[in-house]
Amino acid sequence: MKIDILTLFPEMFSPVTRDSMLGRAVDKGILDIRLTDIRDFSNDKHNKADDYPFGGGGGMVMMADPIFGAMEHVKARGRKVIYMSPRGRILDEAKIRELSQMDDLVILCGHYEGVDQRVLDYWNVEEISIGDYVLTGGELPAMVLIDSVARLLPGVLGNENSALNESVYSGLLEHPQYTQPREYRGMEVPEVLVSGNHKLIDLWKLEESLKITKERREELFEEFISHIDDRNEDGSKRFSKDEKKIIDKLK
Ligand code: 4G0
DSSP states (O other), X not given: OEEEEEESOGGGGHHHHHTSHHHHHHHTTXXXXXXXXXXXXXXXXXXXXXXXXXXXXSSOEEOHHHHHHHHHHTTOTTSOEEEEEEEEEEOOHHHHHHHXXXXXXXXXXXXXXXXXXXHHHHTTOEEEESSSXXXXXXXXXXXXXXXXXXXXXXTSSSSOOHHHHHHHOSSSOOOXXXXXXXXXXXXXXXXXXXXXXXXXXXXXXXXXHHHXXXXXXXHHHHHHHTTTTOBOTTSOBSSOHHHHHHHHHHO
């Protein structure tokens, strides 16, 4: 997957593209991340890239011309262009999956009060937000988006993860997890997890996921139970009798 990032602060990305899990995906050639400094395309004598907003209101707005220059430099025409913005659609797992199917993205990071609207209109930009809060720039949101998309690419997590994520992301919150040692400061790992009975273990995981989802995210729980009688793509039933029994018990 090739990703061009357009930003006034390309150095912000180096910890992510170098050292992290993403850095390893870059090294393996799964991810090709290219950084473009928008300031390099300023035609102003002081390399200015922002100015005061027409109509007032305070803050600064990123100027159209340097961004147009950067867009033309990365040959953005015809490519999917994403703009990280607090007024975008909020990123969720469905959007992440959709983006993970693409092999080519351009991500524009705005600073200050955002970019001149003509950039968004001309380059047919899709605005995406990572949540209802404002940050000083779109760089951290871009890193969040890239990390969330990259972990779905084959070979990034190490384990061949596509099938794994398919089953784990069911619309429920995750069940509790435990690792060694079996007893820590008097606290035991639930017996069923060390029983070796994989059918019982899967039922326990389902029950714990349902319990925690009902407790913390009632709307997700309701959405989940409204689909219990859905069928899989191959027409088979989504849930066994035992699974249904657990779901009914918690309803
Ligand atoms: C555009 C994204 C970009 C407009 C970017 C700020 C939060 C997010 C920026 C503004 C960002 C997010 C109008 C302040 C840069 N902050 N939630 N900051 N305004 O995804």
